[in-house]
Amino acid sequence: MRAAGVELSDLATLEAESIHILREVAAEFEHPVMLFSGGKDSVLMLHLARKAFAPAPVPFPIMHVDTGHNFPEVIEFRDRVVAEHGLRLEVASVQERIDSGRIQVGHELESRNRHQTVALLEGIQQNGFDAVFGGGRRDEEKARAKERVFSFRDRFGQWDPKNQRPELWNLYNGRHKKGEHIRVFPISDWTELDVWRYLAQEEVDLPSIYFAHEREVVEHEGLVMAVNEFFPLPDGAEARIEMVRYRTVGDATSTGAVRSTATDYHSVIEETAVARVTERGATRGDDRFSEAAMEDRKKEGYF
Amino acid sequence: MASEMLRIATAGSVDDGKSTLIGRLLYETKSIFEDQLESIERTSEKRGDEQTDLALLTDGLRAEREQGITIDVAHRYFATPKRKFVIADTPGHIQYTRNMVTGASNANLALLLVDARKGVLEQTRRHALLSSLLRVPHLVLCVNKMDLVDYDQGIYDEIREEFTQFAARLEITDLGFVPISALEGDNVVTRSPNMPWFEGQPLLGHLEDVHIASDRNLVDNRFPVQYVIRPQSAEQRDYRGFAGTVVGGIFKPGDEVMALPSRRRSRIAGIDTPTGSVAQAFPPMAVTLLLEDEIDVSRGDMLCRPSNQPTANQTFEAMLCWFDETSSLRTDIPYQLKHTTKWVAAEVEALRYQLDVDTLHRDLEAGTLEVNDIGRVAIHTSSPLFFDTYRLNRTTGSFILVDPATNLTVAAGMIIGAAGEPAGETAAAVAEAPVATNITFHPSKLTREERWGALGTRGATIWLTGLSGSGKSTIATAVEHTLISAPVPQPAFVLDGDNLRHGLNANLGFSDSDRAENVRRVGEVARILAEAGTVSLVSLVSPFRADRDRVRAIHEEAGIPFYEVFVDTPLEECERRDPKGLYAKARAGEITDLTGVGSPYEAPSAPDLVTDPDLEIAVRQVIGLLE
Numbered sequence: 001m002r003a004a005g006v007e008l009s010d011l012a013t014l015e016a017e018s019i020h021i022l023r024e025v026a027a028e029f030e031h032p033v034m035l036f037s038g039g040k041d042s043v044l045m046l047h048l049a050r051k052a053f054a055p056a057p058v059p060f061p062i063m064h065v066d067t068g069h070n071f072p073e074v075i076e077f078r079d080r081v082v083a084e085h086g087l088r089l090e091v092a093s094v095q096e097r098i099d100s101g102r103i104q105v106g107h108e109l110e111s112r113n114r115h116q117t118v119a120l121l122e123g124i125q126q127n128g129f130d131a132v133f134g135g136g137r138r139d140e141e142k143a144r145a146k147e148r149v150f151s152f153r154d155r156f157g158q159w160d161p162k163n164q165r166p167e168l169w170n171l172y173n174g175r176h177k178k179g180e181h182i183r184v185f186p187i188s189d190w191t192e193l194d195v196w197r198y199l200a201q202e203e204v205d206l207p208s209i210y211f212a213h214e215r216e217v218v219e220h221e222g223l224v225m226a227v228n229e230f231f232p233l234p235d236g237a238e239a240r241i242e243m244v245r246y247r248t249v250g251d252a253t254s255t256g257a258v259r260s261t262a263t264d265y266h267s268v269i270e271e272t273a274v275a276r277v278t279e280r281g282a283t284r285g286d287d288r289f290s291e292a293a294m295e296d297r298k299k300e301g302y303f
Numbered sequence: 304m305a306s307e308m309l310r311i312a313t314a315g316s317v318d319d320g321k322s323t324l325i326g327r328l329l330y331e332t333k334s335i336f337e338d339q340l341e342s343i344e345r346t347s348e349k350r351g352d353e354q355t356d357l358a359l360l361t362d363g364l365r366a367e368r369e370q371g372i373t374i375d376v377a378h379r380y381f382a383t384p385k386r387k388f389v390i391a392d393t394p395g396h397i398q399y400t401r402n403m404v405t406g407a408s409n410a411n412l413a414l415l416l417v418d419a420r421k422g423v424l425e426q427t428r429r430h431a432l433l434s435s436l437l438r439v440p441h442l443v444l445c446v447n448k449m450d451l452v453d454y455d456q457g458i459y460d461e462i463r464e465e466f467t468q469f470a471a472r473l474e475i476t477d478l479g480f481v482p483i484s485a486l487e488g489d490n491v492v493t494r495s496p497n498m499p500w501f502e503g504q505p506l507l508g509h510l511e512d513v514h515i516a517s518d519r520n521l522v523d524n525r526f527p528v529q530y531v532i533r534p535q536s537a538e539q540r541d542y543r544g545f546a547g548t549v550v551g552g553i554f555k556p557g558d559e560v561m562a563l564p565s566r567r568r569s570r571i572a573g574i575d576t577p578t579g580s581v582a583q584a585f586p587p588m589a590v591t592l593l594l595e596d597e598i599d600v601s602r603g604d605m606l607c608r609p610s611n612q613p614t615a616n617q618t619f620e621a622m623l624c625w626f627d628e629t630s631s632l633r634t635d636i637p638y639q640l641k642h643t644t645k646w647v648a649a650e651v652e653a654l655r656y657q658l659d660v661d662t663l664h665r666d667l668e669a670g671t672l673e674v675n676d677i678g679r680v681a682i683h684t685s686s687p688l689f690f691d692t693y694r695l696n697r698t699t700g701s702f703i704l705v706d707p708a709t710n711l712t713v714a715a716g717m718i719i720g721a722a723g724e725p726a727g728e729t730a731a732a733v734a735e736a737p738v739a740t741n742i743t744f745h746p747s748k749l750t751r752e753e754r755w756g757a758l759g760t761r762g763a764t765i766w767l768t769g770l771s772g773s774g775k776s777t778i779a780t781a782v783e784h785t786l787i788s789a790p791v792p793q794p795a796f797v798l799d800g801d802n803l804r805h806g807l808n809a810n811l812g813f814s815d816s817d818r819a820e821n822v823r824r825v826g827e828v829a830r831i832l833a834e835a836g837t838v839s840l841v842s843l844v845s846p847f848r849a850d851r852d853r854v855r856a857i858h859e860e861a862g863i864p865f866y867e868v869f870v871d872t873p874l875e876e877c878e879r880r881d882p883k884g885l886y887a888k889a890r891a892g893e894i895t896d897l898t899g900v901g902s903p904y905e906a907p908s909a910p911d912l913v914t915d916p917d918l919e920i921a922v923r924q925v926i927g928l929l930e
Contacts, residue, residue: 006553006585007516010308010387015577019589020548023530027602027644051577052589055542056534138378145377164375165712166401166626168408170548171641171703175710189389191380278336 011198014190015048020170021149021186022052025131026059028174029182032131033090033124036062038074038207039249041135043081044195045187047204049133050085061088063129065120067112068095069230069251077207092123109230111254117302121157124181131174133184139191140279143295149188155179157301192247192279193272200265211268212245212260223256247272247279308387309515312410312439314394314403314430319416320447324485325379325392328507331492334381376402385511400660400675401626403430404715407437408701411515416445419452419482423465429660431466435473436622436677436717438697440518440908442470443479443509450484454497472663474859476852477513477909481506517848517905519586520696522819524552524560525613526606527643527689527699532591544575544591545600547644550698551691552608553815554584554592561609562600563689568609569596586698603645605689605699608816613689613699618722620655621702622693623680625672627713630706632672632680638713640684642702648685649704655679672714681722693717694856751862755836760794762833763929764826764858768845768907769870770899771885772877774921775842776801778870778914781922783840793929796832798825800843813896819850826854833863838929846898848905866928869910870921874899 008016025032034049036042049058064078082089094115097103103115124132138145148164150172165173174182187195199206216227218239225231227239230252244257245268262268313321329335379390391406393399407413413434417427427444434442444466452458459482470478481490482501489495490505504512529547534540554560558571574584575591584590592606600606607613625632632651640649657669657678665679672678693700704714755761765782767775779797786795800821804811808824811817822845829839845851851867858865877899878886889897896902912928914921 006521006583007307008585008588010306010382013308013587016548016587016589019577020529023546023589024644027530048577052546053530053532054575054577055539056532139380145379146375161375166405166715167712168405168703168715169698169701170409171701171715173641173703173705173710173712175639175705175707177710189378189380191382191387193382194387275336277338 011194011201014187014194015051015198017170017189018045018048018186019052021172021184022049022133024172025133025174025184026053029131031127031129032060032133032184033127033129034058034060034062034133035120035135036064036078036089037135037249038064038070038078038081039135040195040199040206040210041137041187043204043206044190044199045133045135046081046085047199047202048186057086061090063090063092063123063127063132065092065116065123066094067116067119067251068093068098069109069112069253071207071209071226071246071249071252073209074207074249077205081205090123090127092119094119097122109232109253112251113254114297114300114302117157117297117300121301124157129181130176131182131184133186135187136185137190137192137195138188143298147185147188147298149185150174151183151185152176153181153183153301157181159183159298159301161295161299192275193269196265196269196272200269203265207249209246209249212243212263214241215244215257216240217242217244217257224259225256226252228252247275306382306384306386307515308389309412309510309513310410311388311390311412311414311510312403312406312434313390313392313414313416314399314406314433319418320485321392321416324416324445324447324483324491325390327485327488327491328388329379329381331488331507332381332383334379376406383507383511388510400429400433400624400677403433404437404624404626407434407439408697408715410434410437410439411518412441412443412510412513413439414443414445416447417462417466419446419448419458419462422462423469425661427466428469431470431475432473432660432663435475438474438693438717440515441477441479441513442475443481443506445485445506446480446482447485449482449489449495449498450487454482454489454495456498456500459498459501479503479509479513481509514908517908520551520849521553521585522551522815522847522849522853523611523613523691523696524554524558524606524608525550525691525696525699526554526560526592527645528600528602528604528606529644531601542593543597544593545606546589546591548589549584549586550643551586551696552611554590555582559609560592560594560606561612562598563605563607563612563615564687565599565604567596567598569594569598571595603643605643607689611816613691614721615687615689616721617685617687618652618681618683619688619690620679620681620719620722621716622658622719623651623672623678623704623714623716625674625676625678625714627706627711628674629709629711630713631674632676632678632714637685637707639705639707640682640702641705642688642690643699645688647688650683651680651704652683653681655681679719680716682716690718692720695853751834758794758836759791760836761864761929762836762838763864763866764829764833764839764841764854765866765868765925765928766829766841766843766845766851766854767868767870768843768851768910769872770874770877770904771844771897772880772882773870773872774914774918775844775870777918778868778921778925779840779842781918782925785922785926786838793838794836795838795840797840797842798829798832800825800841800845803828813902815847818846822847822850822854826857829854830858830861830863833858834861844898844904846902846904848907851907864929866911866925867907868912868914868925868928869907870914871906872916 094112148167216239217224218237227233245260246257262271377392381388393402393406415430446459446462463480483490492507528545532544532546556571561568572595573593574581634651637648640647656665656667691699700718702716703712706713783795783797786793808821811821829841832839855865888894889900898904
């Protein structure tokens with residue numbers, strides 16, 4: 001039982017607002033799906049979904065857009081979560097589409113970031129999903145700061161930032177025609193620090209790579225990259241064993257680690273509270289193409 | 304960390320320094336990251352700006368950066384140990400009404416800026432009007448660029464005075480002022496040594512301390528059912544939970560509830576939340592209510608108290624803000640309307656007038672509303688909505704209109720009241736059950752002016768609130784005596800809370816809902832007396848702000864002066880006096896719900912007067928209100 005006061009903490013307010021959005025979608029759409037990468041934002045989103053419908057199970061499947069370039073710890077985590085909570089998992093595989101020739105790649109280890117969009121849109125279309133939950137947060141990136149909670153996508157999955165529906169109070173408009181869909185961002189107003197504080201408070205399980213561990217790494221174009229089958233040691237470079245952790249989880253070919261000694265939630269929160277570089281700036285090669293890299297990819301239908 | 308969340312709406316153009324101010328708040332609270340700063344430095348350099356343009360922090364889209372404009376509402380986040388802040392930052396150019404309305408819809412506080420060299424501009428007045436229309440509970444006016452006027456107190460005072468006069472015409476409950484220089488950092492985070500004459504808090508301190516907990520309506524219980532949870536598993540077969548967000552009042556297990564539209568009654572068996580069962584649910588908690596009886600309830604239904612129902616009606620009057628650039632308001636086609644968790648078909652039956660947001664002029668001849676236009680309309684829906692006025696509840700009083708041909712959100716509305724009833728009378732009518740819908744008001748043959756003129760009197764209500772033993776009745780009686788024994792006597796009458804409980808309110812106890820009803824009845828009596836030409840002097844603890852606000856609302860809607868007077872005697876002093884021995888009883892455990900001891904007191908956020916401890920001065924202050 002809670003205390004007798006009628007005040008709600010910031011995390012409890014964020015939680016309530018997110019749960020409202022999750023329930024609204026489950027009530028109004030026929031075939032919602034939740035994107036799940038194993039990253040902390042999607043772990044948070046799934047945790048909120050389980051709470052929103054308890055004691056009933058989550059009333060929609062989850063979908064993983066699998067580039068084939070994953071950290072093995074993340075895939076292992078994904079399969080464990082699915083089994084534990086009896087979830088239905090759809091996999092939209094980039095590798096399958098490369099193998100069948102529908103996606104052309106220059107070489108095996110090039111970034112598959114843009115190819116994800118193809119797999120994602122096909123996965124949505126083939127399954128007839130009409131609402132797609134994503135874990136995007138407005139504090140992550142400038143283009144995302146302009147995103148609605150309910151974000152309309154035309155039949156090509158495209159986002160038109162200049163033509164977004166106004167969003168007032170908590171009255172969401174998810175109306176759409178057949179073939180169109182709505183991207184829904186239930187954790188829009190959470191910051192990176194909020195996410196960590198809440199996951200710690202709730203003691204939510206995360207992939208092990210989010211906490212400091214020893215790993216063979218090499219410094220490459222300003223990023224600390226793990227050396228493995230997806231990122232072979234560049235010529236002339238020297239790998240070292242260092243204590244690192246990941247602030248975001250993306251492809252092993254383009255996601256960098258940060259040097260850290262934070263092996264538990266408490267110390268990750270301390271580090272996050274004093275971090276001076278954004279999580280994407282610190283760790284994501286894929287956002288560095290240009291000032292508008294994210295905006296361009298979002299317009300094409302990216303998460 | 305037990306911090307709260309505060310949503311801020313800002314609006315304005317680049318020139319008034321809004322972006323610089325936001326940039327500084329983010330920078331000083333360490334919410335800008337190095338890579339963000341480097342990235343905007345690069346862009347500024349590329350464009351050939353002289354200084355790094357902090358506006359680039361919020362202008363995220365390529366078109367915005369290239370054209371140096373802001374297209375849309377941008378959200379920015381910062382936090383201090385006390386609070387998490389969400390800023391909805393909206394541009395000041397053409398699209399501005401639509402964006403400002405969007406940003407203000409959820410805001411706890413509106414932040415307006417004026418340039419100290421230019422003073423209050425048309426744009427400032429427009430922002431204030433929209434904040435008031437959207438009922439943002441708190442407004443702060445920052446007088447910026449004080450460094451450019453040599454930190455001159457006279458200039459600040461002049462702007463403050465001018466804006467206060469303008470704001471008096473609007474409904475702004477809490478208005479604050481801070482003289483700042485966003486560029487130099489004066490009075491933004493720390494007190495400025497350049498303006499020792501300013502006694503208030505710097506802006507950030509004000510944002511951290513402004514009291515928002517009682518802005519919610521905690522009196523009228525409202526629960527729009529969002530989703531019905533029915534697990535299919537064998538062990539949970541009997542579970543049937545009604546999930547949703549509490550939008551008004553406080554729900555507790557054991558409370559009697561009524562489901563609308565079925566009007567079936569039951570009691571709350573339990574309240575489930577993500578973290579287990581709770582003893583009470585209040586806004587904005589997302590919970591699951593379990594009922595004792597199996598009554599038919601589904602999405603779009605409303606749970607409330609049988610004795611306090613929202614208005615149920617298919618027609619109502621509303622202020623409508625048109626958003627869509629590609630269409631204009633039509634009265635000959637059906638729209639889709641979303642209100643709480645319910646979609647219905649709706650027709651706009653009539654456009655009463657268009658409101659000019661600059662002059663407040665009402666254009667009765669207007670034929671339609673176009674993008675960024677605001678007007679009053681009459682709406683008819685395909686099935687009844689369960690609503691309150693927007694004034695009473697921002698959630699049950701708001702709706703959006705969607706064009707079924709394009710699925711675009713074309714307009715947003717705020718409900719004024721049911722059709723055919725004088726605006727505001729619904730607010731009072733909902734507290735009685737069953738809701739009387741066929742009552743029409745019998746207009747008097749005399750106008751108020753005729754009545755007051757003939758009697759040589761002016762009615763008003765003076766509402767004294769404060770703890771038991773604070774001295775309310777003493778002041779009220781002294782004021783009554785002074786008014787009646789004046790050379791030109793003014794009729795006055797004391798309505799004392801304790802005395803009324805012997806008669807009019809004899810059937811009421813001290814539960815939250817009974818206290819609310821007590822205040823409502825006294826408020827109605829005060830209004831009637833004032834209408835008749837008497838100065839009603841109400842002496843009533845009236846601990847809850849929402850209850851007092853409702854009384855203010857019925858007076859404002861009737862056009863009768865209402866003054867909230869806070870008799871701010873500290874609890875220790877009241878307890879020392881203890882004229883009725885109540886505190887002693889409460890401390891001995893004989894009374895459990897004495898205000899200030901076992902039950903909360905919500906101080907007024909913006910009283911018309913806080914009385915002086917000296918009785919003679921207090922009486923003069925109160926009489927000063929009437930002059």
